[in-house]
Amino acid sequence: MNQEDPDADLLTRVGRQEPGAIQEMVARKLPRLLSLATRMLGDRSEAEDVAQEVFMRIWKHAAHWQSGPARFDTWLHRVALNLCYDRLRKQREVILDDLPEQTDPAPALDHALADAARSERVAAALAALPVRQREALVLQYYQELSNAQTAELMEITIEALESLLARARRNLRISLADERGEDVLRGQRS
Amino acid sequence: MTPERFRTLSEAYGAAIEHWPTADRAAALALIERQDPATLTALAEARQLDQLLATHRVAAPTAELTSKLLASAQPIPQRAGLRRWISNLRSSSNRQGVSPENGVQDLPRGTRQSAGPSSGFPAQRRAPFRTSGLLRGLGWASVGLAGIATGVVVMSLLTQTATTQSLAELSYSSTAFGGATQDWSNE
Numbered sequence: 001m002n003q004e005d006p007d008a009d010l011l012t013r014v015g016r017q018e019p020g021a022i023q024e025m026v027a028r029k030l031p032r033l034l035s036l037a038t039r040m041l042g043d044r045s046e047a048e049d050v051a052q053e054v055f056m057r058i059w060k061h062a063a064h065w066q067s068g069p070a071r072f073d074t075w076l077h078r079v080a081l082n083l084c085y086d087r088l089r090k091q092r093e094v095i096l097d098d099l100p101e102q103t104d105p106a107p108a109l110d111h112a113l114a115d116a117a118r119s120e121r122v123a124a125a126l127a128a129l130p131v132r133q134r135e136a137l138v139l140q141y142y143q144e145l146s147n148a149q150t151a152e153l154m155e156i157t158i159e160a161l162e163s164l165l166a167r168a169r170r171n172l173r174i175s176l177a178d179e180r181g182e183d184v185l186r187g188q189r190s
Numbered sequence: 191m192t193p194e195r196f197r198t199l200s201e202a203y204g205a206a207i208e209h210w211p212t213a214d215r216a217a218a219l220a221l222i223e224r225q226d227p228a229t230l231t232a233l234a235e236a237r238q239l240d241q242l243l244a245t246h247r248v249a250a251p252t253a254e255l256t257s258k259l260l261a262s263a264q265p266i267p268q269r270a271g272l273r274r275w276i277s278n279l280r281s282s283s284n285r286q287g288v289s290p291e292n293g294v295q296d297l298p299r300g301t302r303q304s305a306g307p308s309s310g311f312p313a314q315r316r317a318p319f320r321t322s323g324l325l326r327g328l329g330w331a332s333v334g335l336a337g338i339a340t341g342v343v344v345m346s347l348l349t350q351t352a353t354t355q356s357l358a359e360l361s362y363s364s365t366a367f368g369g370a371t372q373d374w375s376n377e
Contacts, residue, residue, distance in 0.1 A: 022263045026256055034255075035248040048255050052262065059263045115245060122246035141204060141243060147211050158211070165202040173239055 007072040015063035025058065032143070033080055039138045040084040042127035050083045077143070077153055081135065088131055125175040133168035136161055191217035197232040205237035 010028065013021035033054055037047035057079055065072065126134055132154070139150040140161070151161045196218055203210045207218050221229045 022260060026259050030251045030256065030259065031248075034251055038248045039246070044249070051251075051255070052258060055259045056262055115247075118242075118245045119247050122243060126246065140209070141240075142246075144209065147203070162198070162202040166198070169201055169204070169236075169239055172243070176239075176242055 005067060005071045005073075008067055011062055011065050011072055014058070015065060017063075022059075026055070029058075029076060030055075033076065036077065036080055036138060036143055037084055039123075039126055039142055040081070040131075040134065041087055042123060046087055050080060050087070053083050054080050074149060074153065077139070077145070081153065085131075121176065122172075125172050128175060129168055129171055133164050133171065136164040137168040137172075140165060191221055193221065193226055193228040193232070196221050196229050200232045200236040204240045204243075205233050206240065 007028075010021060010024055014025050030051060033051045034047055037050040038044055041047050041050070054076060058076070070078075126137070129137070135154060136150060139145045139153060140147065145153070147158055147161060151158050154161065154164075156164075191214065195214075199210055199214060199218065207215050207222075210218060222233065
C-alpha cells in the first residue's frame with residue numbers, strides 16, 4: 001500500500017530540518033487537517049487547536065518516521081481523529097442545538113448570503129449526525145479517502161463502512177429535505 | 191451489477207463513480223450506459239445530495255494560524271547551545287524573530303550574532319581578574335556562579351518538561367483509536 005507515499009520525500013526533508021520543508025508541509029497539510037477537524041467538531045476554534053497539536057506531533061516525529069504499511073497521510077488522519085474524539089468526549093454531555101431555522105429564500109437575498117446560509121445548514125446537519133456516521137462521511141466524501149483507507153482508519157469492515165455511509169446520507173437527506181427540494185432542484189432546472 | 195446493488199452503492203458512496211470501490215466501477219458505468227430507469231433515478235438522487243454537501247465550505251487557514259504552526263517547528267536548542275541560548279534569553283530585548291528556515295537547526299541567526307562579550311558568561315568571568323582587586327574579583331565570581339546555578343536549574347526544568355512530553359506522546363500513540371471506536375461503536 002505504501003509503495004509510493006507521496007509525502008515520503010517531504011517528510012524526510014522536514015526530518016532533516018531542511019529550509020522550506022516546514023512551510024511546504026504546512027501548506028500541503030494544514031487545509032486538509034483543518035477541514036477534517038472543523039467538520040468533525042463543528043467548531044473552528046477547536047479545529048485550529050487540533051491542527052496545532054497535530055503539527056506538533058509532525059515536527060516531533062518527522063526525523064524518526066519510517067515507511068511502513070501505513071501512509072503518512074493516513075497517520076495524520078489517525079492522529080487528528082484521535083484528538084477530535086478526545087474533544088468530542090468532553091462535549092458528550094452537551095446537547096446539540098436544534099437545526100437552525102431555515103431562512104426564507106427571498107428573491108432579493110444576496111447569493112453569497114444564501115451560500116453561507118446553505119453551508120451553515122449543512123454544517124448543522126453534519127453536527128447532528130451520530131459521530132461514527134459523521135466520521136465515515138467526512139473521511140469518504142470530504143477527505144476523499146478510498147473505502148479501504150476509511151475502513152482501515154475506522155477499524156471496521158468495508159460492509160460496516162457502507163452501512164454507516166448509507167445511514168449518514170439517509171439522515172442528511174431527511175435533515176436537508178427542504179433545502180434539497182427547493183434550492184438544489186431549482187438549481188438543476190435553471 | 192443489478193439496479194438494486196447500484197442503488198445500495200449510490201446510497202453509500204454518492205454519485206461520483208470514481209469514489210466507488212474499484213471493483214464495482216466498470217459494472218456501474220455499464221449500467222448507466224444502458225439507461226436503466228431505476229439506475230438513473232438512484233444516480234440522480236445521490237447527485238442531489240452530493241451537490242448539497244458540496245456547499246459546505248471550510249474557510250482557508252488564517253495567516254495567524256499558519257505563523258503559529260511555523261513558529262511551533264522551532265526546537266529547544268540542544269545541550270551545546272543551551273548556555274548561550276539561556277544567556278541570550280536574558281538579553282533578548284533586541285532579539286530578532288525566528289524564521290522557520292534558519293531556526294530549525296541551532297540558534298536563530300539573529301540571536302547567534304548577538305551573543306557577544308556583553309551577554310555571555312565567559313566574557314563576564316574574564317574581565318574582573320584583569321582589571322580589579324580581590325574583592326571585586328570575588329564579586330564577579332559570585333555573579334558567575336549564580337549564573338551557572340540558574341542555568342543548571344533551567345536546564346533541569348527543560349529536560350524534565352521534554353521527558354514528560356515524550357512519555358505522554360508515546361502513551362498517546364500506543365493507544366491510538368483504542369478508546370475512540372469503542373466509545374462510539376453503537377452509532
